[in-house]
């Protein structure tokens with residue numbers, strides 16, 4: 360076989376690229392059935408960990424729980440499951456294997472549930488998914504959740520998988536960034552992004568002097584979010600249409616200088632260890648968020664009137680959202696979707712921004728902003744910044760199929 364001239368190779372590569380931009384076509388979410396109310400949680404937690412005698416610490420935990428912005432969460436671990444694993448209550452007992460076993464079975468199931476909802480909304484067969492990007496902090500298995508999802512969802516064995524482990528709370532935005540590049544560089548690609556988290560690896564008994572445990576138990580929740588992304592949505596049949604919801608216009612990642620130790624987590628024999636500098640995190644995010652946003656929006660020629668945008672900010676805690684509000688001087692309704700998700704589900708690590716996106720699309724009405732920002736934070740400290748454009752048919756507030764003229768400001 361003769362070798363093709365270089366120009367032809369370029370042409371081949373160019374022809375393989377989609378016209379873009381990548382767009383979110385469908386969103387699915389899922390949570391475990393076990394719902395816990397924040398008001399009841401201190402009683403549950405201290406009872407389940409046989410720590411009711413630590414009355415001062417329990418009062419403090421109650422106060423901290425009230426400050427996190429959470430009212431409700433869903434947790435895979437129940438009192439029954441904890442009762443079957445007394446080793447989870449002993450900080451010094453080896454419990455990592457048992458925790459990983461729980462995650463190995465439960466994370467793919469939760470991920471599959473969210474994915475099925477996204478695929479059902481998308482309206483095409485699961486076998487039409489060409490790429491799969493999966494993230495979790497809850498596990499360390501090979502093959503991983505990505506592999507398990509292939510039979511669970513009926514994906515093709517040739518689906519191109521990318522597994523992102525241990526990206527902390529910015530994992531959801533990072534997965535969408537990867538999906539954008541995959542979709543825009545592969546004409547016809549249909550990328551399924553799936554994020555799934557369980558907090559069973561973080562579960563620990565309360566201890567005097569260990570504030571981190573109180574945050575871990577009071578803030579985080581379990582859930583999964585899935586999104587279908589494509590850069591060339593089409594009308595497939597008269598009955599089934601692909602509807603772009605949000606175009607992903609740009610995606611960037613930044614490390615905040617000298618913040619390496621601010622969120623540091625690692626696997627230990629007893630689950631996750633490490634520390635979050637809870638007072639520093641909101642301050643550092645506040646000090647750096649505007650620069651990250653300007654770097655994202657200025658090259659696009661979009662003005663920095665932050666109140667003209669819609670916002671998907673990772674709700675790390677209400678202190679973080681308050682800081683973002685204060686620095687960007689946002690109107691109260693701007694972070695309402697982030698605050699609602701935090702309140703109803705807790706901080707679900709990288710999953711949370713997908714829940715906020717789902718909440719945003721439900722809140723979008725005629726006259727809502729066309730341009731928006733997704734901002735996620737996590738270990739590093741790392742900031743993921745994404746410029747989003749809501750897809751609207753001219754003159755309506757509804758999402759438009761790709762054939763219709765899309766409004767681009």
Ligand SMILES: CC(C)(COP(=O)(O)OP(=O)(O)OC[C@H]1O[C@@H](n2cnc3c(N)ncnc32)[C@H](O)[C@@H]1OP(=O)(O)O)[C@@H](O)C(=O)NCCC(=O)NCCSC(=O)/C=C/c1ccc(O)cc1
Nearest residue numbers: 419422426496527528570624635637638640675676677678
């Ligand atoms: C709720 C906080 C912690 C405190 O709220 P506050 O408005 O500053 O209130 P206070 O100053 O009145 O503090 C409430 C209580 O907590 C105590 N406290 C206040 N920080 C302290 C303190 N660092 N020491 C020890 N006592 C303290 C404080 O002394 C006080 O105790 P007390 O007077 O007895 O009621 C608030 O600052 C806050 O939400 N901070 C941000 C929380 C945060 O870091 N969120 C998560 C960011 S991202 C992330 O977590 C990712 C994690 C991850 C996890 C796993 C992975 O695998 C990967 C990643």
